[in-house]
Amino acid sequence: MEAVKAILERAKSGADLSETEGVVLLRQKEPEAIAEICQTADDLRQKQAGDTVTYVINRNINFTNICEQHCSFCAFRRDEGEEGAFWLNTSQILEKTADAVRRNATEICMQGGLNPKAKLNGASLPYYLRLVQAIKAEYPQLHLHAFSPQEVQFIAREDGISYEDVIISLRDAGVGSMPGTAAEVFSDRVRRVICPEKIDTATWLEIVSIAHRMGVPTTSTMLCGHIETPEDAIAHLQKLRSLQQNAIENGYPAKITEFILLPFVGQEAPKPLRNRVGRDQPILEDTLLLTAVARIFLGNWIVNHQPSWVKLGLEGATEALKCGCNDIGGTLMEEHITTMAGAQGGTCMEVETLQKAIQSIDRSYQQRSTLYEYL
Ligand SMILES: C[S@@+](CC[C@H](N)C(=O)[O-])C[C@H]1O[C@@H](n2cnc3c(N)ncnc32)[C@H](O)[C@@H]1O
Ligand SMILES: Nc1c(NC[C@H](O)[C@H](O)[C@H](O)CO)[nH]c(=O)[nH]c1=O
Ligand SMILES: N[C@@H](Cc1ccc(O)cc1)C(=O)O
Numbered sequence: 001m002e003a004v005k006a007i008l009e010r011a012k013s014g015a016d017l018s019e020t021e022g023v024v025l026l027r028q029k030e031p032e033a034i035a036e037i038c039q040t041a042d043d044l045r046q047k048q049a050g051d052t053v054t055y056v057i058n059r060n061i062n063f064t065n066i067c068e069q070h071c072s073f074c075a076f077r078r079d080e081g082e083e084g085a086f087w088l089n090t091s092q093i094l095e096k097t098a099d100a101v102r103r104n105a106t107e108i109c110m111q112g113g114l115n116p117k118a119k120l121n122g123a124s125l126p127y128y129l130r131l132v133q134a135i136k137a138e139y140p141q142l143h144l145h146a147f148s149p150q151e152v153q154f155i156a157r158e159d160g161i162s163y164e165d166v167i168i169s170l171r172d173a174g175v176g177s178m179p180g181t182a183a184e185v186f187s188d189r190v191r192r193v194i195c196p197e198k199i200d201t202a203t204w205l206e207i208v209s210i211a212h213r214m215g216v217p218t219t220s221t222m223l224c225g226h227i228e229t230p231e232d233a234i235a236h237l238q239k240l241r242s243l244q245q246n247a248i249e250n251g252y253p254a255k256i257t258e259f260i261l262l263p264f265v266g267q268e269a270p271k272p273l274r275n276r277v278g279r280d281q282p283i284l285e286d287t288l289l290l291t292a293v294a295r296i297f298l299g300n301w302i303v304n305h306q307p308s309w310v311k312l313g314l315e316g317a318t319e320a321l322k323c324g325c326n327d328i329g330g331t332l333m334e335e336h337i338t339t340m341a342g343a344q345g346g347t348c349m350e351v352e353t354l355q356k357a358i359q360s361i362d363r364s365y366q367q368r369s370t371l372y373e374y375l
């Protein structure tokens, strides 16, 4: 307990914790120590981000779930022709966008499977650019938060072009920011088990750094609660922190806007990983401790922290607002990826429901843009 208190004092004084210190915090089992860690995270949240909790009105559009990869946590992907496979055409996407705009969305969050047939004139990039242009032509004011580093690498590989060229083209067509998914856990040992076909740690960091250099802000995520160790989790946070330090120190025009913890949902995930992890739903207590440690460890470098109501339920996400989070996330309108994995939180939130959850813990709420401007 004395060791924990000393570490928390250092964090409160504004110091960046070492990985060893982070691991000590994450390994705590005593309720008293855990309560102190959450209290420190809550204090730092107040100091760094204030008492107002933000939300964004957005819609997820997953344009296809046909994917050439086979991540062992993913219940969303399908082979072409398999039951449940889908691939939206432009008019379906525009209908969903029109409905989102009618419901006051400011953001479309677009991601999909890696579909080698998604090409125009034999190339992937023009296909993705057409998705972007179709939306931006009709709704130039909408913010497009689209395509993970894995999707960027897929396009570059299919077309034999550089990551930089892909990112510049997407940016110039109207992509406003990049979701920091596909990060999973930055341990190549773990990645060989849970996502052996995915980009490795170094490539994820490289692509996100290029995005920052090219003026494209990104989010950042971590998939937790599967086979990662506390050391893996802290190493992941350390890599995000130093990526952000690098963007700031080099004066890049963009950086990481937020950190989102994504607890693994196993219920409908492929059986090998589901069985190895041994549970269907995330353990709330473990998620909350990691939420708090992430706030403390990322320090002043990443000030916006968001829980996932999809995965924790709105009640669990509201608890996370007391353990370091200052944002409740998006309305989403239709969530598929983790809902297909058996997540219990729902697929859509009304603005009023998010506001009530925030009010229930005596905090004020505020609508934000994707880039955290108050609206
Ligand atoms: C499904 S992918 C979509 C974009 C693209 N296919 C990719 O992998 O980057 C988005 C993210 O969803 C998350 N996800 C997928 N299955 C999940 C599950 N069963 N539980 C929690 N998160 C999951 C992963 O973190 C993954 O990177
Ligand atoms: N937590 C989840 C999110 N969060 C992302 C936000 O909705 C938003 O796009 C971001 O904060 C940028 O403004 N998105 C999901 O699709 N699923 C989640 O579980
Ligand atoms: N789109 C979110 C993150 C996200 C997306 C899909 C998920 O299933 C989970 C998380 C972001 O980076 O901003």
Ligand code: SF4
Pocket (backbone or CB within 6 Å): 067, 068, 069, 070, 071, 074, 076, 077, 112, 113, 114, 150, 195
């Ligand atoms: S997580 Fe993404 S890349 Fe992996 S199988 Fe699912 S859709 Fe494909």
